[in-house]
Amino acid sequence: MLTITSFETLSAQMNGRVVTQSDPDWDATRQVFNLATDVRPAAVALPRDVSDVVAAVGYARRNGLRVAPQATGHNADAHGALEDTLLVDVRELQEVFVDARARRVRVGAGVKWGRVAPGLSDHGLAALHGSSPDVGVAGYSLGGGMGWLARKYGLQTNSVTAIELVTAEGRATRVDAEDEADLFWALRGGNGNFGVVTAIEFAVYPVEHLYAGVMFFPFERASDVLHAWTELVPTLPDEMMSWASLLQFPDAPFVPDPVRGGSFAVVYGAFLGSEAEGRTLLRPVRDLAPAMDTFAMVPPAALGTMAMDPPDPLPFVPTTALLDDLPHAGVDELVAAVGPESGSNLAMVELRQLGGALGRRTPGAGARATLPGALSLIALGVPEDAESEAKVRAYLESLDRAVRPYRVGDYANFVMEPTDASRFFDPETWARLRQVKALYDPGDLFKGNHHIPPAY
Ligand SMILES: Cc1cc2nc3c(=O)[nH]c(=O)nc-3n(C[C@H](O)[C@H](O)[C@H](O)COP(=O)(O)OP(=O)(O)OC[C@H]3O[C@@H](n4cnc5c(N)ncnc54)[C@H](O)[C@@H]3O)c2cc1C
Structure with missing residues (x-):
């Protein structure tokens, strides 16, 4: 049985720290993005460099602990119990190197998108990040990564060109399409089940400006807006990504002034093309006369915060699904379940358009090659107490029921509870992932947020 003092041996081998229950910053260190999640590992190792990661992995293996790699804790809820696990939290691996001419970026595994995207924009480049600058490049890329440019360029994981990691045997290696190609394939979709990633290299794309913004409609117009939007999206080219949300903003400082405390039906868009063409494409929605319309030609940096995601940790309860096209009846059911007349206290019900490159398997893609469906749904509530939590859960259930026929x-990456990860893959991909796991981690040392067991 390991005691807390046993971790002193590991501490002595590392340049970084090992934080245990007896440290004053234990609670702050193990806190993750969802404040409703209580992550309790055996200890948290905070490596400062690759040799620290090698030490932490070796120590865990020799002492019968498992290893959970983590970058920011945005998907920590999926882990479940971690008592037998050393959390290797790479937050201090913070290098960023941009080769603008080659359109390549290399980041330490602790880097968040907010440290990368604005600088790229200054070079006329865009990365395939998502809605929040606070999400980590590592977990986002290893699980898929569906962002504003995904219909044109696909999932971020398939723009990853090389991954540096420490394997179960404690070997620091760099894998890509030529070297250890099977491991490179498995990492791109297999998240933290194959090693602790220390750095990631990925391709970025030339984008000087794009036509992007948000149209806000009064919440009462939710039905009209969602009907118009669901009719429109199947007609849009891959250069356009559009999302539609029902948003009930808190009266909180992070929310911009004009919308703070208000409820809205919202349509977002990001179009790789001209303003004139973008306006034409979005006309059926704009004809509904938005109360506020922020669309303009903007540099790609504007995409970083366009979704108005909360910048700081908060307690939330989510649900999610990938859906086929929502017919009018489906929109009606959704609006009846969580729309303006439902009394819903959900902060966000968001539909994202899929299709385009998200549905096309490209040569050399990783284990997460595509996403099925026409729309992605993610919804969440931010409960303040037990009563509002019960209400949030009831509305999430009624939303799940409304969309079930279209699932x-x-x-x-959007599933934030412990689950059987085989459901994310077709049987062939799942079997191959388990074979690669058996090859590189036969003892099942690594516990990814969505666990992949070795093939036996
Ligand atoms: C506010 C918010 C907005 C989001 N927006 C989007 C979006 O627009 N598009 C989208 O696709 N997703 C989005 N997500 C989901 C996000 O992609 C996942 O939560 C992702 O797993 C987060 O990665 P992370 O590194 O920040 O989090 P972490 O919880 O640190 O990592 C998640 C998992 O990735 C693996 N991992 C992380 N670091 C390493 C490492 N160094 N080595 C090996 N494995 C590692 C581990 O298995 C880990 O459990 C969002 C999530 C939130 C909370």
């Missing part, structure tokens, strides 16, 4: 699967 075609789940997107792993």
